[in-house]
Amino acid sequence: MRRRRAVTLAVAGGLALAAIVGTSGYALGSTFGTSTTAAVDSRLGSGGASGSTSGGSGTGSGGSASGQGNSPYLLIPGQGSSGYGQYGSGGTSTDTSTDAVAASAAQKKGVVTIVSQLGYQSAESAGTGIILTSDGLILTNNHVVEGSTATQVTDETTGKTYKATVVGTDKTHDIAVLQLQDASGLTTASLEKSDSAAVGDAVTAVGNAGGTGDLVAAAGTVAAVDQTITTQSEAGVDGETLSGLIQVDADIVSGDSGGPLLDAQGDVVGIDTAASSGSADITGFAIPISTALDIAAQIEAGTETDTIEIGYPGFLGVELAQTPTGYGSAYGSATGRSGSGASAGSATSGATIGGVIEGTPADEAGLTAGDVITAVNGTPVSSADDLTKIVGQMEPGEVVTLTWTTASGTSQTAAVTLIQGPAA
16 A cells, blocks of 8 residues: 655635645645635735646736735646635636546436535635435535535536535545535435445546536546545645545546546446646546445434534634644634644744634624634633634534733633534
């Protein structure tokens, strides 16, 4: 079993994509290379940058203010870099070449395209999903919906679009389950529930390539099984390690995340999850369908574990101050479910606030950038990591008492009601 190191490419320009760095570089994902805005407001990010890859070139813009910091959103095949904006957008690809073809009616069976609004990032993401039940239970990658505040799903068999909610997520294993609203009579995907993929097997990756909303199919073969990759941020911070993956030479690209990897009989044997970037060699990775279904069953049953979160997290609405490695809490959440585990870049004991999102509980309580949260419900907070973990145990609607010290040194206390946050 070979190990590979990866780089996360989350929502640069709207398509969720993560990449593995190595000889070739690899990428996890799905993305819009089209027009999405960069920062939520002037507190986020700075500067824009242009960039290119072997897949094409593009430009990207970061936030409008100062306060740099390495973005966790990196280069996407055929797109420009997002620069240093925390929520910077990617550019539009100029590369239209592909070995993929339009998916057939049989290949579209039980497949959906997904578009998520990332409300706190002023962006949107695109990906793919698999229909598990006739009433609209959908399987996809977590990174397709991570940070989403609203999600629309289109059944590619009928063309009908539905609103969707996140039933639960497993960030560690990159799995999410959605539920379509008012759905019935849907055609489900044909699933091969055993670990049947073997080296040399013919496979086809189906997905929302490029986030266009049109499904394409890319043929290939299984190159290896039981592969392990480790995602890594641009700043060199390790992310999640995904194991037991199917490695293929199918041309999996941005937007395919969450889509089915089909065997020669048209059965789903895996979920398209990662793909090569910046190399002539085509290498893709898929999560075995049996692994994904085991996690989906736990989510559907409402079983929370160390890695599985059910529903949406409670949301405070603070952006934690940047760490020495360039990272603060994602989405200004302090939700505990973003997995940031960041520590404030200040010597002060507590969680230093880098910014506050307008209209959130933190904003209504009067918290501002530079304040330091020192306690939640009387429990001491010594770092951003503490705040993340404490609030992460709470649900939307819970009333919590915050204690903080202002930049001028004044101690303040206020009770706030957590709202529903973006998907973890």
